[in-house]
Amino acid sequence: MAYWLAREREGQTTDVIQRFDARYWTVDFPRGDMASVVTTAPDALRVDCELHLGNGLVGLIWESEDRFDHPLLSYDTDRNFALTTLRFRWQSDGVLPLDAVHGPTLTLEGRDAGGNARTWYVRLWNYAVGTPTDAVVTLPFSQLQEGWMADGAAVDPADIDRMFISLVAPGYDPAATGLLPQSATGWVELSDIHCDGDRSMLTIGDALLPPHGLGMCTAYDDSYNLTPARMLRQCLHLGYRDALVHYVGMSHYYRLVRDGGNLQVTGNAELNTPCTAWHTDYFARCAEYGFEPIVSLSFELLAEHSPLSWSQRAFNGDVALTGWSPPSTLLSPYSNAVRFFLDNIAEAFVSLTMAAGLPVKFQIGEPWWWVMADGRPCLYDDNVLASLPNSPDIPDLSEPLTFEQIKHLNWCGSILALTTRRLRDAVRRAAGGNAEVYLLVFTPTVLDSKWPELRRANMPTGWAYPAYDRLQLEDYDWLTVGAEALRLRAYDTVQQRLSYPLELQDYLSGFVLLPEDASDYWRHIDAGVDEAIERGVERQFVWAFPQVLRDGYVRLPPIPKEDLVQSFDDVLYPLALGRDASASPEFSTAISLTASGHERRNSQWSDARMNYDVGPGIRSQAELGVLLEFFRARRGPARGFRLADPFDHSSNGLTGSPTATDQLIGIGDGLAATYQLAKSYGPADDPQVRPITRPRADTIVVSVDGVANTAWTLRDGGRIVFTYAPADGAEVRAGFLFDVPVRFAQDRLDISGATFAAGDAPSVPLIEIREDV
8 A cells, every 4th residue: 555754744734823822741750750741722731740859850841843743744833922921820749839839830942043052941930810729820931031030131032942841849959969858749731721922823744644544553651641532533534534543552551659769660560640531631632533442561670769679680680681772571470569559550550441431352462481681581580480490591492492491481471471361361350351451472572583482481281273363573673674484484474373264363563763764764664564464464463652653654544446357367368378468568758859860769668568459369260259258348448357478478588488597586695585576678787577467377487596486375476475584695596487467458358240251350459468466
């Protein structure tokens, strides 16, 4: 299906919003503190905070440039705040009030009249009327001044990049290096938000794409700083509907408690207040917009917040840490504390889902035993060693394993299956039995060919159908680099091992970590969606929301089925061609004549189009009847068919017997599995290449670097798909016989009985069909 990476609006629909619209404020804060922002009315927002750091500051932010929306849906950049006034009602509790030292301050970042970078600090209390916790604040930007009593430098509002209101806890100390004397929970509400003045409105993209069938993946860790209203507007306008995968993340959802001078997740397994407020709003808006979120919970936590006893470990005690910065850690499936934590967190999210009136759909996301880069599996945490003190060391999964080592992998697989089954049951209990529970598997790790026995631990047969309601697969590490053979082989392995019907499978296609990879990676990602559809996978999702918006990915709607009428009948022209039949290859060349008489020639087609006249092959009234019947069955030129070209139908010369080294169809790269059959004409250094889309399947022979290869299948369109990708630099060659896809050239077939009886052959012109490759 077609897609587009939109960099900017090009005439698409727009609307206007009031500047400082409640939906488009964001929050941010240092790691350890927690905050979220939601809209409570069209002109109101609420910020919830849990504050732990002595010098921690939460910013409620407005940015002049929209960095978080899709290019087709973003608001226009306007850095000039001059002659503009922002007014709102302020209410707060649990944070420093308006009149306090270090109380709420408006920070404006931009440039002064001379173009020099400048930051201004404006005390909100100087522009407030009311009490320190309930006041109307009026900010005329062209009249704002710094200073405790608004007696400092005037703000130059003509070139502002962003502004933010700082929120801090009682006990805040900007010089502190540790935790607050006492953690604080607070909130702030801005209501009756109103903007007046010369630049009080902003143009915003308002394109509304039709539904295209692809699902979206969102994540709280990615979008904790945005309002759910802003996020789901994007999803709706970009054509996403119905099911929506929502990963709760690994670093922002849990409540933190003090552990000496550090912060750790609470053993009571509680959601923090900002997370609860955000997801309450998120689920309510999903219900409003018709989305059915699939809540995803993984066995992963930010390492600095996770108790060490919860982490998986290698045999020497090394903690399982990912490569993210800061790193996350993988939780041990054999820890009762981990099981209690995950069960209770899942139940909390189920409760929030049900409170919004939504059906409960829950994904257990990528449960696995971690493997170090050097092949050491993390199967040896204290919980495992307490039960199996003689667990055999596996120093490298890429080496042949002993019976005892394989036995240990099988045992770890059974533990993983037991723990995910327990989590599944906790979700179902919390939902009163009315829940769909999915399992997400990341095949590039679980089925890494370097570690062939790892699947015993990380894809246990205890996951096999019908253990879960749906199986979800993702393979973006392979997808985005074109490792097609590995992907296809993994699908077969998963099917053999877990046996979920395709109608109970979903495919997650993604993702693009770095913006510089967007052009190349999105081509693979969109093709991966199409491939999943072709394989019969029922639902497809794109991972993930921030990259879709950043790169401007637009999935275009599918062509209606009624417009996809099969226009080719895979049948052979039924009559033998006589020796008087004609075949004419045709090119299209634009030729211009210069004033001096020289020619300039431009070849417009890379391949010739064949024209035939098969009338001279008709030798009897009976054959004439066969032709008339065949012409009617094809509705004249409406439907194509195969023609055996008597002059050129073989990879070996024109009519020779095929051999496995006849035609070079590609050079291996160690990743690609699919190669298009083709025939080359002319010199090897500049051949004219003819794609072969209608080979005779039983005649195909293939070789890789001169060695016959039978580990392949033939797909539609003359595509050879290898089970194992040909090695980098290997010559892929093939031999075959082939037919030409053609159609009748005219809507009428003129045959005269008198001329036929007199021996004159009728004219029956055919034209080659160009098929997509």
